[in-house]
Amino acid sequence: MTAGAGTGRRPERQRGRRRAGLLPGFAALGSGLWFLLFFLAPLAFVWVFSFGRQEGLIDIELAWTLDNYLRALDPLYLDILLRSIWLAGLTAAVSLALGLPVAVGIAFAPARWKPLLLLLVVLPFLTNLLIRTYALIAVLRTKGYVNAVLGWAAEWLGLPFEPLPLLYNDAAVVIGLVYVHMPFMILPLYAALERMDRSLVEAALDLGASRARAFWTVVVPAALPGVFAGTILVFVPALGSYLTPDLLGGADSQMIANVIERQFKRANDWPFGAALSLLLIYAAFGTLALRPALARRWRGPR
Amino acid sequence: MTAPVIRAAGLRKRFGTVEAVRDVSLEIRAGEFFALLGPSGCGKTTVLRMLAGLEQPDAGTVFIDGRDMTGEPPNRRSVNMVFQSYALFPHLSARDNVAYGLRASGTGRAEARSRAEETLELVALGGYGGRMPDQLSGGERQRVALARALVKRPRALLLDEPLSALDAPLREQMRFELVRLRETVGIAFVLVTHDREEALSMADRAAVMEGGTIRQTAPPVELYERPADRFVAGFIGAVNLIAGTGRQVGNGSFEIDAPGLGVRLRGAEAPGLQSGCAVWLAVRPEKIAITRPGDEPSGAAAANRLAGTVEEVSYRGGLSIYCIRVGPSPEGTVRVARPNAGSALVQPFTVGDRAVLTWPAEAGTVLVS
Structure with a gap:
């Protein structure tokens, strides 16, 4: 190529680069607008409402008061918030305990089985949450499938049987939340394990470790990034879940989202509902902030 | 003549429809540097993995120190392996990597640490114990992998293409170091490689494999000067x-x-x-x-x-x-x-x-x- 051709082409190339530079800009602007209109703006309204006072049926007076937050600290609501954290934490823990063996199983399965197994994990997502929750009611209720199977088993063994109260209590809520959120635990765990060098396990066995020791000292540490990600991905949405405790929970197993819903609807106290919502958001943000800190700590000294 | 450290007789292994290893028998003598040499896919790594217990043979037996170890899991065998990828535990320091095998077999923490440090010094990595694997260069990781496999004082060290991940000058240097290391520790080394120069320059004896069988087992000079068949003649040089x-x-x-x-x-x-x-x-x-x-x-x-x-x-x-x-x-x-x-x-x-x-x-x- 001659020098002349090179200089002749350069401005064109520069224009092309500028055009290419604008395109992501437009894309960012589009998503930025979307984010602004449908996320930040409503959130800003809620934030403003949380300092307001309900006047009459529909009017909200912007009083810039902290009354709503103070009311949220009332033991009645604080109790529900703490219980929500407890139930969400329990959900994350149970999901981890059940999800880790599943993730290990998929990660170590023959390659041709993996796509099918992963599909099975996400299959429940293809059905509406409401329908899945009603299906759980059919499974858990007094004359549901679980009690029916247990009843047959007891009869066969000649044991007395009293149907287990599986529905409308905290246990039902945790079962429902675990069922709904399990894929969020399994997928990050699987991703972490899939990245692990398989010869690490072989090296552990070769160095004299038992299978159990190899699992705890090699597989689990390799899964840790997935454990953190999965726990947070389960905990945060479980903390704000509304449908599951509403349908599966009893009178006293409501979670914070149920209280918030009631403020916006039946109680018609938007400012207080807004304050509770923001507290929930802060709790979720706090949890998310834990992740990098945890990850740094567990990566060991640099 | 001393009894062989490892004796394999009639090993066979099939993966699906592929017969990876067909009737391989070999003897590894105490303290010798033995190479399994062959093109990729000849079954040499599978043989090594069967010696380590990471793969179970379909037929045949593996004796280690005269004891039938066929079917025994790797953690019961007194041989240790250096993996091609080194397989260092990424979440453990170099010292803890080396100490792993000792800890797994019940050695106390303090003793495991001091023996790990000693072994790191043996591979010229004294003072590197606190480093994490991702803070080490390729050659240093290789040495940690060697130390980790040597720390339990195995009867034989199995090396799966240990130099293939290193660049050429370092590879040359590591060849000499491996030979020196074997002379220091005095145990048998079994090296799997596709690199004939590696096998010729390091091994006391080498087995040339092709298509799942051993074509010839002999000292390097004999392999070169008196090859058994056309394959060996062409593969060796x-x-x-x-x-x-x-x-x-x-x-x-x-x-x-x-x-x-x-x-x-x-x-x-x-x-x-x-x-x-x-x-x-x-x-x-x-x-x-x-x-x-x-x-x-x-x-x-x-x-x-x-x-x-x-x-x-x-x-x-x-x-x-x-x-x-x-x-x-x-x-x-x-x-x-x-x-x-x-x-x-x-x-x-x-x-x-x-x-x-x-x-x-x-x-x-x-x-x-």
Whole structure:
């Protein structure tokens, strides 16, 4: 190529680069607008409402008061918030305990089985949450499938049987939340394990470790990034879940989202509902902030 | 003679429809450097993994220290492995990586740590104990992997392509270090490699594998000088293979009628050769003398003589490779390697020159397969 051709082409190339530079800009602007209109703006309204006072049926007076937050600290609501954290934490823990063996199983399965197994994990997502929750009611209720199977088993063994109260209590809520959120635990765990060098396990066995020791000292540490990600991905949405405790929970197993819903609807106290919502958001943000800190700590000294 | 450290008899392994290993038997003697050499896919790594217990053979037995270890899991075998990827535990420091095997077999934390430090010093990594694997260079990781496998004082160290992940100068250096390390620790090393130079330069004995079987087990010199078949001859180094019909002549050598060349050649007599069978004469390029017509040596040094035309000259620095056409058939060329002892600026032979090739009878090996 001659020098002349090179200089002749350069401005064109520069224009092309500028055009290419604008395109992501437009894309960012589009998503930025979307984010602004449908996320930040409503959130800003809620934030403003949380300092307001309900006047009459529909009017909200912007009083810039902290009354709503103070009311949220009332033991009645604080109790529900703490219980929500407890139930969400329990959900994350149970999901981890059940999800880790599943993730290990998929990660170590023959390659041709993996796509099918992963599909099975996400299959429940293809059905509406409401329908899945009603299906759980059919499974858990007094004359549901679980009690029916247990009843047959007891009869066969000649044991007395009293149907287990599986529905409308905290246990039902945790079962429902675990069922709904399990894929969020399994997928990050699987991703972490899939990245692990398989010869690490072989090296552990070769160095004299038992299978159990190899699992705890090699597989689990390799899964840790997935454990953190999965726990947070389960905990945060479980903390704000509304449908599951509403349908599966009893009178006293409501979670914070149920209280918030009631403020916006039946109680018609938007400012207080807004304050509770923001507290929930802060709790979720706090949890998310834990992740990098945890990850740094567990990566060991640099 | 001492009993072998590892003895494998009749090992077979099939993966799906692929017969990876077919009837492999070998013996590894105490303290020797043994190489399993072969092209990729020849089953050498599978053999190593069966010795380690990471793979169970479909048939055959593995004895370690005279005890039948077939079917025993890897953690019950007194051999340790260095993995191709090193397989260092990424969440453990170099010291904890090395101490892992000791901790797994119940050694106390303090003793495991001090022995780990000692072993790191053995591989010239003293003071590196606190580093994490991702803070180490490729060569340092390799040493940590060696220390980790050596710390339990195994009866044999199994090395799966340990140098393949290193760049060339480092690889060269690690070869010497591995040999030195083996002399220091005095245990048997079993090295799997596809690199013939690696095997030739390090091993006391090597087994050449192909297609799931061992073709020949011998010291490197013997593999090079007296290969058992055409595969070994070609895999171990460049070789000229001249096809013909064999004839016993009874004075310690063997005659070959090479119809493609229209001459009779002599090779070293080998047991099992019979008159009238199809044979190949294998001659290494550097064993052939190339001279101008009339200058050729006489006597035993010229037991074999071929005349031809220089067809190609390939300069390789320390030596030059000449392709000499000695017969009309496509196979009728012979490769000759000649060291560039004097100045190579003026090549003694150029394309089109007439040349005479001579070599003594014992320079060629007669192969029947």
